[in-house]
Amino acid sequence: ALSDTGRQSVAVSRMDDPRPVSDKAYIKKSINSLYKYLMNSGYDHPITIKSLHLPSAKDFNHIVTFLLRRVDPTFNDGSSSIKFEDEVTLAFKLLNYPFTISKTGLVAAGSPHTWPALLAALSWLVELLQYDEVLEGSTNEDKNDDFENEENMKDVVNDPEKMVKRKEKAFFTYLLDAYESFLCGDDDRYDQLEEQLISVFEQDNVLIEREKEQFMEVTLNILEMMEELDQKGSQLPELENRRENYCDDLEKFRELERQLNEHKEALESKVLERKNDLQRIGNDLETTTQQVSRLKEIVGSQALSIEDEENMEKERKVVEETIDRIMAEKTVHNNNTWENEMKLSRELENISSTLQAYNSKAKQLRIESDTPKTSNENQLLLQLDRDRVSKGEKSIFVYGLDINEIREALGKLKEILSGNSTEAKSKLLEVLDEEDTSEEILSEKDDEVKALDSRLKKSDELYNRETEELRGAIAVLQNETKTIETKISSIRDPVALEAALARHECEHTELEALRQEKMDEYALRKSAVTAEIVRAVEIMTNHKEYVQKRLYMHNEYIQVSLESTEQLDTGIIEELDSM
Known part of the structure; x- marks a missing residue:
């Protein structure tokens, strides 16, 4: 649209620029507007507000090319032999820019004395582009307004503003087309347009009448429901009494549920403690089993006498008997604990049932005695608090x-x-x-x-290290003993054999004692x-x-x-x- 309208007239009168192009505030405002438009329009070159105060010739070339290509996509694409300065000047003339752009200023675009005028021209071009975008968007919006669609017609009926807008638009469209037909002398088309306008208003009237009937049906249904509710109003006192009874039963049920939950939590905590104890005992048993296995390995690698084995066997029997006795005592203790817990639970349930019966009688007594209700109307009631009962305390509420x-x-x-x-x-x-x-x-x-x-x-x-060393020394002595025994058997010298055996036996005894x-x-x-x-x-x-x-x-x-x-x-x- 801009290229078509811009190329219609080239010869325009030039005048002095009334804008304050040299004012710092105006320059700052123009730079911000230009930067915002470039960022929102997808400018593909790096740029900052600081660089726009005194841009280089290359940056100015990119900016102008980007803006003018939104008007003419063939601008500065290399297909023309015209210089960049001449092409920019010609483009602004074709767009009817009212002021003269100096070619010398375009060559030195970033200089302080030429940049303000060029910045003002770019601001004018940005405003022109923004106006063109708004105009194009408004045209597309008018094209997209389709009131012939049934769903759109329902929306129009539900929204009076849309209906008025539709009628006004239809009337102005009729007025424009009818005036055009009048100027052209086309009476048949004029009658046709009048019939179309009448059909639009009649269609709106039909839709409004249909909507009116629907509202009347809804209103009649609401009135019938109101009459039914008025008839059912006589049952309200009885329903309120039943509701109060249900609320009382609900409170009792919630209280019982709370007590059961507390008892359940206590039992769960005890079960968890028992599981932890069992796991701890299992871990201790596993550790003990590993220690016994390790000790068995150590004992198996040692040279034990018959007396040592008999003593160890006796100690093992004593330990087993002790373990059996402790396990029996543990079983008895667990059984006693479980019986006491069950007995306590039954007693608490009996107390809770007794208190519920008492509270029910207390409520009946308060109602029958016509006692006025105050904020302390629950003074006659008692509640069971398991924690406070376990501590020996009582909840007493005094009334009167x-x-x-x-x-x-x-x-x-x-x-x-x-x-x-x-x-x-x-x-x-x-x-x-x-x-x-x-x-x-x-x-x-x-x-x-x-x-x-x-x-x-x-x-x-x-x-462990010294034990291994002792075992190694014993093994060496045993090897030496075997070697000496072999030598003695070969020599057949009883005296030397006995002396060697005595010496080695003595060394063995000393090492064993150590x-x-x-x-x-x-x-x-x-x-x-x-x-x-x-x-x-x-x-x-x-x-x-x-x-x-x-x-x-x-x-x-x-x-x-x-x-x-x-x-x-x-x-x-x-x-x-x-x-």
Whole structure:
């Protein structure tokens, strides 16, 4: 569109540029507009706002070529022998640019005295391109407005603004075509256009009438539903009573569900503890089995006497008898624990059933006595809290006191709970400090345990190494003994044989005694290190459990105090509102 309209007239009058092309603010605004348009239009060369203040001749060439090719795709494509400066000047003349562009300025485009005028020309070209894009988009939008489609007609009926727009557009289209037919003297086409306009309005009237009938049907249905609801309104009191009964049953069911969930969680925690104990015992058993296997290998490689074997057999029988006795005691203990837990569960269920029956009777008593409802209407009710029952506490709710006495008692209780809450918070901070100290002590103990483990590992390695050395020495002595026995048998000298045997027997006895001494020494050291490690672990475990128990107690106390304070505040506010 721009190329067609631009080439219609070349001869235009030139005048001075009234724009402030040398003003810094105008230059900055033009640069920002040019940069934004280039970025949004897919300019394929690197460019920045800073480079647009004084661009190079190459950048200016790329920018002008990009903009003018949006008007004429053949601009500066190398097919013409015209110079770039002449082609740019000619293009702006064909586009009816009202000001003169200097060819000398195009050669030195980036100089300070020529760039402002060229920047103003580029801004004018950008505005022209933007106008052309807006005009083309508006034309396409008018082409895309299809009101003959049934779905579009439904949208028009539902939207009065679209219907008015459609009628106005149809009327102006009719007016334009009718005026053209009037100028051309085409009466037949004029009558046809009038009939088309009438058909458009009649079609809208039909659609509106159809929509009106649908609304009337919906309105009649709504009125019938309202009449049915009015007729059913007499059943509302009975339904409300049934709803209250259902709500009471639902609260009882939820309370029972909560108690069952608590009991289930307690049983699950106990099962988890038993599983952990079983896994720990299995791990200990596996470790013990590995140690026994290792000791059997060590014992099998050693030269034991008959007395040693008999002693070991006796010790094994004693250990087996001890294990059997302990397992029997464990089984009895587990059975007793299970029976006690089941008995406790049954007792708690009986207590819960009794309390439910009591609460039901208390509600009936309050209703029959015509007692006015207040914010403390649940004073006669009792609830079973398993945690508080296990601690020996009771939940007692008193009803029937004077409102002033209740308010005074609640105020005092609130002050006490606030003081207890503050004291509990301070204690919690102290416990947290103790926990930090305990963590540091625990870290130190962990380091000590690691050091003891390292010492134990080194002791085991030294024990194994020296054992191997003793075994090697014994093996060497046994080989030497066999060699000497062979030599003696060949020599047949009884005296030398007895002397050699006595000497080797003595050396063997000394080595065996040394080996036994080393084994006893390392066994004592190993048992001492193991006992020290076990003691350190027990100390750390006990301390950690103590800290966690104290934290849990303080957190629970603070939570209960806060909840009691909130309930007291809520009760006081409701009582004041009721007064």
